[in-house]
Amino acid sequence: MSSLDPQDEFFIGYLGVPPRLKRFLLGFIPILVLGALAFAFILPPLHFDQFNLGKRTKVPEFEGLLVGQPSPHLLVPRTGDVGTVSDFSLYLLSGTGKTSPKPEVLEHVDQWVNLKGTPFHRNHLTVIATKSAEPIEPPASGPTQPDEGSSLGEFSLSGEIVDGKCYPGVMKPGRTKTHRTCAIRCLSGGVPPVFVVHNQAGDQLYFLLSDLDGKAVNDKVLDLVADPVQITGEVIQYADAFVLKADPATYKLL
Amino acid sequence: MGVAYKAVQWNRQKFVYDIILLTTVVFYLFCFEGISLQFSSDLDIKGIWIRAFGSAAFILLHVILSIGPLSRLSPKFLPLLYNRRHMGVTMFILALLHVRDALAWYHDFGNLEPLVSLFVSNTHYTDFIRFPFEALGGVALVILFLMAATSHDFWLTNLTAPVWKALHMGVYLAYGLLVGHVVLGALETNTHPFLTLAVGVGFVWIVGLHLITALREAQKDGAPLFGQPAKPQVDADGYINVGSVNDIPDNRAKIAVIAGERVAIFKYDGQISAISNVCQHQNGPLGEGKIVDGCITCPWHGYQYLPDSGISPPPFTEKIPTFNVKLQGDQILVSAIPNLPGTPVAPAVIDQA
Numbered sequence: 053m054s055s056l057d058p059q060d061e062f063f064i065g066y067l068g069v070p071p072r073l074k075r076f077l078l079g080f081i082p083i084l085v086l087g088a089l090a091f092a093f094i095l096p097p098l099h100f101d102q103f104n105l106g107k108r109t110k111v112p113e114f115e116g117l118l119v120g121q122p123s124p125h126l127l128v129p130r131t132g133d134v135g136t137v138s139d140f141s142l143y144l145l146s147g148t149g150k151t152s153p154k155p156e157v158l159e160h161v162d163q164w165v166n167l168k169g170t171p172f173h174r175n176h177l178t179v180i181a182t183k184s185a186e187p188i189e190p191p192a193s194g195p196t197q198p199d200e201g202s203s204l205g206e207f208s209l210s211g212e213i214v215d216g217k218c219y220p221g222v223m224k225p226g227r228t229k230t231h232r233t234c235a236i237r238c239l240s241g242g243v244p245p246v247f248v249v250h251n252q253a254g255d256q257l258y259f260l261l262s263d264l265d266g267k268a269v270n271d272k273v274l275d276l277v278a279d280p281v282q283i284t285g286e287v288i289q290y291a292d293a294f295v296l297k298a299d300p301a302t303y304k305l306l
Numbered sequence: 307m308g309v310a311y312k313a314v315q316w317n318r319q320k321f322v323y324d325i326i327l328l329t330t331v332v333f334y335l336f337c338f339e340g341i342s343l344q345f346s347s348d349l350d351i352k353g354i355w356i357r358a359f360g361s362a363a364f365i366l367l368h369v370i371l372s373i374g375p376l377s378r379l380s381p382k383f384l385p386l387l388y389n390r391r392h393m394g395v396t397m398f399i400l401a402l403l404h405v406r407d408a409l410a411w412y413h414d415f416g417n418l419e420p421l422v423s424l425f426v427s428n429t430h431y432t433d434f435i436r437f438p439f440e441a442l443g444g445v446a447l448v449i450l451f452l453m454a455a456t457s458h459d460f461w462l463t464n465l466t467a468p469v470w471k472a473l474h475m476g477v478y479l480a481y482g483l484l485v486g487h488v489v490l491g492a493l494e495t496n497t498h499p500f501l502t503l504a505v506g507v508g509f510v511w512i513v514g515l516h517l518i519t520a521l522r523e524a525q526k527d528g529a530p531l532f533g534q535p536a537k538p539q540v541d542a543d544g545y546i547n548v549g550s551v552n553d554i555p556d557n558r559a560k561i562a563v564i565a566g567e568r569v570a571i572f573k574y575d576g577q578i579s580a581i582s583n584v585c586q587h588q589n590g591p592l593g594e595g596k597i598v599d600g601c602i603t604c605p606w607h608g609y610q611y612l613p614d615s616g617i618s619p620p621p622f623t624e625k626i627p628t629f630n631v632k633l634q635g636d637q638i639l640v641s642a643i644p645n646l647p648g649t650p651v652a653p654a655v656i657d658q659a
């Protein structure tokens with residue numbers, strides 16, 4: 053004998069869903085499911101800096117002058133008519149992890165090398181995740197050294213310190229708060245820091261950072277990454293890049 | 307029920323529930339990835355999955371937290387509550403995948419162990435804007451883990467209901483921590499106003515829904531939300547008047563508050579019985595249940611009790627407290643002091659004349 057009154061519906065999990073409740077659920081559950089799924093379509097395009105042009109490039113090796121300071125980089129002679137631009141392109145060097153290039157690579161500093169790795173670039177900033185470097189003969193013709201950097205004067209610039217590996221495309225976004233701890237890991241491991249400044253025209257300007265002795269600042273800026281920072285110092289044009297020379301103790305958190 | 311603990315007791319309802327739940331989650335994750343890749347083919351895939359897992363877990367948490375109060379407001383939502391624990395476990399697994407990928411991607415391949423890096427990289431624990439939001443997520447994950455690990459009824463019985471319930475209220479702490487995790491992390495980077503709005507609306511929805519439900523419950527209990535409830539009139543024999551038999555539909559109950567505890571007063575077959583409102587299984591509200599096949603049946607998962615003894619029908623062995631009842635005309639009088647669980651009580655017979 054059942055005392056179930058058809059007008060007084062009561063759901064018991066193991067017995068099945070009564071008809072009026074079933075009608076309600078057939079309407080409600082699809083709305084709930086579609087409502088949740090809608091976020092999969094709405095959220096991705098709203099995320100910051102994830103569709104930037106940072107990319108991996110498919111060039112497996114480079115020949116150039118390996119330089120150790122302020123941060124490891126490779127100077128690669130430009131081919132063809134370079135006009136007024138520098139004779140050299142500057143590529144930052146990191147290791148394959150959140151590290152500087154391996155000691156076996158860095159022992160060839162100030163030599164010409166054939167360098168193998170994976171390059172990433174965003175706008176005109178390039179980093180090579182370096183796997184190996186073999187010494188080679190310097191080129192027979194053309195310059196073998198870029199000119200001494202020329203000072204462009206003293207500037208006060210506001211921007212963000214990023215790690216020179218994630219920002220060019222390894223991670224998206226490779227900057228700001230969500231990426232902060234990763235950037236700290238990268239810089240303390242020896243990845244070159246880069247100062248990113250947006251000028252009034254909306255272009256990005258990139259600066260290598262150097263202390264007053266021309267050395268790397270990595271360990272002194274760990275607490276300043278991913279936040280707005282003001283740096284006042286001498287800007288030096290060096291190869292096709294800029295170096296910003298200042299005492300890291302004077303960097304100002306904004 | 308109490309006889310033996312199986313890993314999971316399956317039935318068709320649970321099966322349909324889980325199929326809908328899991329298909330929705332898998333669909334969400336792949337849509338999230340697919341849509342992200344529409345915008346650029348050269349994206350950081352790991353990052354996409356971190357965000358897909360995190361957002362899926364966070365959305366599901368909102369659904370989980372809504373089911374409780376919604377089914378207090380209307381029994382129509384009870385089928386969603388029926389298997390809520392599977393939603394909880396699914397949510398925990400999504401959170402775990404999010405954390406696994408976030409640890410590997412943002413903290414591994416460096417000069418520290420990822421777990422060490424998580425806590426020492428950003429140490430601005432006293433700064434609001436620069437707060438290490440990852441730590442908030444980490445604490446939330448530990449709470450969710452404890453809940454998922456003790457989710458089986460075995461733990462409910464062995465930890466005792468109050469301890470287990472306290473553990474489950476931890477979900478609100480976890481929710482608060484996760485709102486902090488998202489506001490001080492993802493929202494600081496992703497400043498699109500829609501995202502802030504969505505998190506804000508979600509928070510107001512959860513808090514508002516719980517407040518509305520709490521107010522409604524307090525009203526039903528005749529107790530103000532704050533301060534002392536009015537003292538019920540206890541007569542010389544220690545009985546309390548809880549109203550007329552005509553207020554109770556057949557085979558249903560009315561809930562009265564006696565000495566701070568809810569009591570379910572059932573009307574069935576021309577008789578009245580009163581038992582504790584609290585189901586032995588997971589504290590479901592028996593007074594919102596129904597008499598089915600002569601047994602009080604819990605609205606949450608269908609545990610049953612005999613109305614005149616508070617004992618589950620054989621082979622089950624659950625016992626809940628009963629209350630002595632008597633009638634004065636159409637007025638129901640219930641003893642202010644409960645009997646020991648499982649004590650038989652003669653039902654009060656309604657005078658049909």
Ligand code: HEM
Pocket residue numbers: 367370371373374375390391392393394395397398450453454455456457458471474475477478588589590
């Ligand atoms: C994993 C196994 C789980 C089981 C078996 C389970 C079951 C339950 C039950 C029966 C209650 C009602 C307790 C009471 O009011 O006395 C409850 C409360 C609750 N549980 Fe779980 N739960 C599980 C996991 C989770 C998880 C992982 C979450 C969230 C992420 C969650 C969210 C909640 C919430 C929000 C409540 C609040 C009380 C309410 O709304 O009625 N549960 N849980």
Ligand code: HEM
Pocket residue numbers: 095224225230353356357358360361362363364367401402404405408409412424440441442443444445446447484487488491492496
């Ligand atoms: C140790 C624990 C955790 C760590 C290290 C962590 C790390 C992160 C990181 C790095 C992000 C930013 C991702 C990005 O935009 O690339 C993030 C976002 C997020 N996390 Fe966590 N998380 C943790 C725990 C949790 C838990 C338990 C949840 C549970 C729901 C959660 C939910 C979210 C959500 C919803 C986002 C925003 C996703 C989006 O931007 O769409 N997190 N988390």
Ligand code: FES
Pocket residue numbers: 585586587588589590591604605606607608609
């Ligand atoms: S709470 Fe699960 S059956 Fe009552």
